Amino acid sequence: MSILTIAKMGHPVLRRVAAKVDDPTDPAIARLAADMRDTLEEIGASGLAATQVFVEKRIVVYRVGASRIPAGSGLQPVPWTVMINPVITPLTDDKVAVWERCLSIPGLHGKVPRYPRISIRYQTLEGGIVEHEAHSSWAALLQHECDHLDGVLYPMQMDDLSLLAFNEAPGALAQEADANPSQVDPLFLDLVERWPARERWQT
Ligand code: NI
Secondary structure, X not given: OOOOOOOOOOOHHHHOOOEOOOOOOOHHHHHHHHHHHHHHHHHOOOEEEHHHHOOOXXXXXXXXXXXXXXXXXXXXXXXXXXXXXXXXXXXXXXXXXXXEOOOOOOOEEEEXXXXXXXXXXXXXXXXXXXXXXXXXXXXXXXHHHHHHHOOOOHHHHOOOHHHEEEOOOOHHHHHHHHHOHHHOOHHHHHHHHOOOOHHHHOO
């Protein structure tokens, strides 16, 4: 087991386009995926792309934990999943903005336009092909992680940078948490709960 170092925004590796994995069954790929999962479990996080750990290959490891599901989303937990060479196809024309954080951008959160319904196709470590649909914050997570494989970080997808904020000052997030809590990821509701100035500033 290895805990891997995560590249931070500004490091050139995060802007690189990762290379396709020719042989998903190569044991070295399985070892890397296991280390990525160990790293996520150590931090308590949900998703990681290989470029974030300085490996320029198209590999994503993620989960949707029960504690990260918005109450009104209808999502179910997703166990740890390794996606090799994932390809996303949007199933809607319009995007819906979703709150996101990134291990490569510690301390910040932002509201990012994402397709609310997608189809994703990827290879497994066993060499099989999986294709399924995903919606709401699950779909957003998959878009966020697959963007990393193309050198794209979530602020690059934002169309309203007034919604990029420090975790210690979650003003816009707090407004939304009050107005529509059932649609907000509990991780973000927690930021609002822990904001000492909430009562003073929130109207
Ligand atoms: Ni990220």
